[in-house]
Amino acid sequence: MTGADSSLPDPDADAARSPAEALGPAWEMLDVLPRAETPPSMTASTIAMVAASAAGPLGSSDPRNRPAAGQRISMIHWALPAAAVIGALVGGLILGRMTAPTPEPRVWTVPSDRADVRSEIMERIERLERLEERDKTQQRERIEQWRRREQQRRDQPREPVSPSQPENGRPSPAENRAAPR
Amino acid sequence: MLPMKRSSAEMTAAAADPSTALMLRVRDGDAEAFEELVSLWQDRLVTLFRHHMGDHSTAEDLAQEVFLRVYRARESYRPTAKFTTWIHTIANNVASDLRQRSYRRREHGLPMSVSASSSGIGLEQIAVAASGQRPSRQADRGEIQDVVQRAIAGLGDNQRMAVLLAKFEQCSYEEIAEAMQLSVPAVKSLLFRARDQLRAALEPYAGEGST
Numbered sequence: 191m192t193g194a195d196s197s198l199p200d201p202d203a204d205a206a207r208s209p210a211e212a213l214g215p216a217w218e219m220l221d222v223l224p225r226a227e228t229p230p231s232m233t234a235s236t237i238a239m240v241a242a243s244a245a246g247p248l249g250s251s252d253p254r255n256r257p258a259a260g261q262r263i264s265m266i267h268w269a270l271p272a273a274a275v276i277g278a279l280v281g282g283l284i285l286g287r288m289t290a291p292t293p294e295p296r297v298w299t300v301p302s303d304r305a306d307v308r309s310e311i312m313e314r315i316e317r318l319e320r321l322e323e324r325d326k327t328q329q330r331e332r333i334e335q336w337r338r339r340e341q342q343r344r345d346q347p348r349e350p351v352s353p354s355q356p357e358n359g360r361p362s363p364a365e366n367r368a369a370p371r
Numbered sequence: 372m373l374p375m376k377r378s379s380a381e382m383t384a385a386a387a388d389p390s391t392a393l394m395l396r397v398r399d400g401d402a403e404a405f406e407e408l409v410s411l412w413q414d415r416l417v418t419l420f421r422h423h424m425g426d427h428s429t430a431e432d433l434a435q436e437v438f439l440r441v442y443r444a445r446e447s448y449r450p451t452a453k454f455t456t457w458i459h460t461i462a463n464n465v466a467s468d469l470r471q472r473s474y475r476r477r478e479h480g481l482p483m484s485v486s487a488s489s490s491g492i493g494l495e496q497i498a499v500a501a502s503g504q505r506p507s508r509q510a511d512r513g514e515i516q517d518v519v520q521r522a523i524a525g526l527g528d529n530q531r532m533a534v535l536l537a538k539f540e541q542c543s544y545e546e547i548a549e550a551m552q553l554s555v556p557a558v559k560s561l562l563f564r565a566r567d568q569l570r571a572a573l574e575p576y577a578g579e580g581s582t
Contacts, residue, residue: 209537209544212562216569219576220538222516223523226417226430236409236435240442 384450391454398445405445409438416462419535423466425524436465452549459540459550463532470528515576522572530565533558 206212213220377385377395385392390411396404413434420430440461448457523531529551536542536550548555 206559206563209533209542209547209562212559213534213537213566214570216522216566216573217538219515219519219569219573220523220534222512222519223422223538224418224516225539226414226421226427228413228417228431228434232413232431233406233409236413236438237406239435240405240439243439244442 381450388450388454390458391450394441394445394448394454394457395450397442398448405442408441412458413438415540416458418539419462420466422520422523422535422539423531424469425520429469433462433465433469437462440465453546455540455542456546456549459536459542459546460552463551466528466532518576519573522569525572526565526568527561529553530561530568533561534565534569537562 210217381395385395390408393404393408393411397408416434416437417427417430420433421427424430424433437458441458444461523534526534532551533547536547540546542550544555544558547553548558551558553561
């Protein structure tokens, strides 16, 4: 404040009933001073500036929007036990998974190509078994036929054996020595 | 959001003054009311600061600062006085703060961009220039406007604010006194002395301003 601003009021100034009277002729000359016309965008920029300075959207800093002290205490009162229960559930789940044995994986389906291969192998095995069975049967039949022939041969009457011929049909050692080599 | 319960005095004040009604809605958290308030007041504040500071961009910055202070003080707003007086008080404080910062800058040798009075252009110089160049022809409006702006800029800071509040905001002595935290006699003295200085500066152009 300048010295003139803080001076005591002049008696003539006291007589003026309004500022217009106090200023006298200068009052009308002040009419030439232009009045500012701000662009509409200034309103938006002002709102944005105020919102940014108030650290958030308008109204968010209003304490009436925030819960009262009693409500905050009540929320804390319920939040702590709820957090403890949730923590216990999660901990139990993790502990159970860590301690339980890993189950054998179940085969719920057999791929179609494996099933085909398996059935084909089984068919071949059955075929081989049939062939083996048939071979055995044939072999038994042949053995049986051979036995019958042998039996028939035994049953046939024997021819008289010459003295020089051994009974077993083999030549005697004397005959073997006389025979030409 | 539900509005706060208002007293009968608040309801009376809101009914008497649209700005007060808007401000009470802002206090209740109505963002739309704040936007309306900005729209309603920004031209007036920019005009006030434009002639007080002599610079348009500074005036816009100061007007935004006023709105920011209004918003921050919304919860403590009580319509015990007219909203007009309340916002003028804030505007005067914003201007005073800028002047204080400017004075401190000047003390530290930094350039300042406040009014002509701060930059050393006195009314005496304007008056001498005007008397030496008394126009033989009728001065055009732009020329008179320039002279009046210089004359206003040559006033003291408080004189200038009092004159501008009276002229552009149609404030009474009491309203100016309340906005500037002065007594009514002090305001009368300010205006009386401002008249003398303006008369000296504008005498050559007297009678042409209103044409």
